[in-house]
Amino acid sequence: MKKLMALALSLVVLLCAGCAVPAAEGLFESGGSSQLRLRQIQTRYFDTSDKQRTVEAVIATLQDLGFVIDKASLDLGSVTGTKLKGYTVRMTVNVMPRGKAQMTVRASAQYNVTPIEDPIIYQDFFNALSKSLFLQAHLEN
Template identity: 30%
Template sequence: MRGRRMFLLGAAAAALGACRAATPEQQVAALSPSAGAVDMRRLQTRRFDTADQALMMQSAVGALQDLGFTIQETDMATGVLVANKARGGELRAQVTVRRLPDDMGTAMRATFQKVLHRPGAMLPVGRTLDDPALYQGFFERVSQSAYLTANDI
């Protein structure tokens, strides 16, 4: 019994010894985005000069439908849109629209993922696509749709 207590005490001391405070440099590094993450966010995000969030959501819906996606979910209050496309492999698009401070416009972020079904897994995994032409084409369609809608064309 005494040997078991000594073992547990030793294990607890070892576990506590492994938990040491992170240095300030480690804390900063953990909260700083990598260069790749910043580049990806830049690719996925566009700023528009209208504060009309509903117009931008409607434009994103139209652009995704033009690209062959089926809208699965929209939430105007939070500015979230999810769509799927089954042709040529399953793709998922997730779009967020948010108003910028001081009503100076809106920011739209789109993420396109290839859905990968793993054998034996209950849920599929999404691999984020990083093709600049895909995002450029989407945002061009959004811009066209916003212009046509805003001008009743």
């Protein structure tokens, strides 16, 4: 019962947060090329159709990198973790199908409330995730 209530509350929070529009900027006035560049840094495609295994690999990867998992939802394909080590870094990772044979994984990290744009952070995460998915696929065969 508690898990169901927590899941429902998480869903309500996510839906409400998705409706917010920044007051200082219009929807189409932000720096488009810098946002596109950041989105490219934050996104990778993996050759697997198994969303559950991909989400499990994301959770394991975040834990291996020292993050504590705050919330995870297989249905939403979303995992959020926090790393506390003299500073606060929060990373949210979304897993979405891309066609029938691939998964899109997008990671978004924040230092306190400031988005992290350093590509090294994302490269480290995706390198570790690639290894985790590779090992997961080969250990099962």
